[in-house]
Amino acid sequence: MQVIDSRREGSTRRSFYIGAIYGIWAAIAASLTLPAFAYLLFPPKARREDEWVEVGDVTKLAPDTPVEMSFRRNRVDGWKITSEKSTAWVVKHSDNTVTAFGPQCTHLGCAYHWDERKTEFLCPCHNSLFAVDGRVVSGPAPRPLDRYETKIEGKKLLLGRLREGDKA
Amino acid sequence: MKRSWAELTEWLDHRTGIQTAIRQFLYEEIPASSGWHQVFGSVAIFLFLTQAFTGVLLAFNYAPTPGDAYNSLRYILTELTGGRLIRGLHHWGASMMIVIVVLHMVQVLLYGAYKKPRETTWLVGVVLLVVTLAYGLTGYLLPWDNRAYWGTVVTTRIAGLAPVLGPYIQRLMGSGGGSVGVVTFARFYGLHVLLLPPATLILIGLHVYLVRKHGVAPAAGDEVLPNQQFYPRQAFRDTVAIFIAFAVLFLMAVLVRVPLEQLADPTDTSYVPRPEWYLLFLFQTLKLFSGPLEVVGAVVLPGLAMLALVLVPFIDRSQMVKVTRRTVAMAFVTLGVIGWTGLTAAAVMSTPKEATAVAVDYSAPTDWMQLSPEEMAGVAYFRQENCVSCHVVGEHGNKVGPDLTRITIHKDAAWMIQHFKRPSAMMPGSAMPPIQLSDVQLNSLAAFLLKLNPNNATALDNAPEFATQGALVYQANHCGACHLVNGVGMKIGPPLNGLAKRQSRSWVEDHFADPQKLSPGSIMPPYKLSPKDMEALTSYLFALPD
Incomplete structure (x- = not known):
């Protein structure tokens, strides 16, 4: 069967697709991992004053x-x-x-x-x-x-x- | 640099074949008709991975026993940075997962993509739908608040209605006789985090393997057109769809606060449980059947619906046709949507007001509950006089005047009252306007300010409107002359903490009008309260800690 080889598709459109894919995945990864680091590494908010x-x-x-x-x-x-x-x-x-x-x-x-x-x-x-x-x-x-x-x-x-x- | 990278990947590919595998995956041939309608499967897998990620993060700070689950979740929500976001993502992710899985199935149903030889792909998909629902069912119990507890009580009772198998299913759920306890909790937690995730991975693996084996289902007319490759065009569509789903999910997690109700209370008979929104239609269906027919609504109809899903590819075995000509499938989907919407709408409309009004949100610090009525009334005056237009308290306020949470600026109450009346006399140079309140009211305000410190400011700032208004009514009617609240007041009448446990709301409201009628021998005088005051006072009393 005949196949359209995507590697020969119009090069501007192809690089737009690839750029968008990388960009979006980077954004998703950042918005999941940054809060995760804050969640795991920041100390809990203090609840009470230290008592004597x-x-x-x-x-x-x-x-x-x-x-x-x-x-x-x-x-x-x-x-x-x-x-x-x-x-x-x-x-x-x-x-x-x-x-x-x-x-x-x-x-x-x-x-x-x-x-x-x-x-x-x-x-x-x-x-x-x-x-x-x-x-x-x-x-x-x-x-x-x-x-x-x-x-x-x-x-x-x-x-x-x-x-x-x-x-x- | 570029050369060494190429060398490294070549070395790795030679030993693992990873690059070849990725290439094969990305340059998979897909039919010419593939497009935006086929993105839902990828979105579902993405959501599953997000659920796994946020689930692991929650598990890092969660104690899976009924004794600690609630407290550890409160700790995540109120004390950990980003805890509310992570829980929001997990909670709304579960809902979104259902939506996407259903959309995925609807797409396959409409296009007839389950036809020969793809029947098994569809069947694995139906099992995945059941697994998704099982996550929702088991995860619902894990916060161990009232909503979780009572929702699960209903679920286990329904399971018990199943003919013949009912009692055994219940026993498997760890709830012999329909009671929910530590064993139920352990079973649900075990299912939710130990059994279901690997099962899902295996099923997704099988599902994707079958999709790859048979290829993406072609539409009528695809035979004569050249195939396209998955990467980058369809990969781009999938990515955009995933991004939209993720953006919606993230916004929901940030903007829509997932409430945490009161700690599960098995003795709270007034609680009206409601299932998750996507199961409300089942809840409503159940109402249509009563008595001996109950089993029809609870087990038979849902069972038949699942059976129908299983049988779909064996009933519809006709040739592939254009989606626009699949009128029967369209009719079924339309009927399903109408039925679901109608039942859900009916359930929402029949929800009693009290059941939806969450009086207190325990997912935020609730230090305000410990305030005495006088201090709580002080909060009301503090807001009424708009003190935050010059003073910072918690997250609100302007920095014109001093920060009132600083303990060092608190003198005694007498000094503060003089200062409120004539600010510049006590503090030369102060630009603060005098506060026009009575001595009793100023006393209240001072009492509240003496309680403020940097650690509880935000928590006290959270005090809901009904509590401060209720405290005003409480103070105005001198309830404290006979009753005790949070250890302040007199013991002539019964203490009011834990009132919600002892009496219903309507009892309390009737009692105000005619105390002797409901508790003979009581020396409490009758009170004629306006409906608004009555509402505020009762809500306030019912929100007091036990």
């Missing part, structure tokens, strides 16, 4: 001796809000200010503890050592301990957001 959580009585703390204090806080986890137990290592300084460290080593997230003999924080996983002010003394930890925002109302210690310790 009451942790305990600061007057009972001995100066410069870290104490692990536990508390419950609401965590927004996707579409869920879960109440979970959390802890902080709280240090009261001699000038009555308070620092509260996040409970995980900044190296790989192990739980560290206060070594009373060395008077340093020791992470048992890879032997990172942190000073009482959160500084890295030795070991693989890349940055100082993370700190909670703190606020003292009367005798009560309130904790806010956990902030990453700076490298400096």
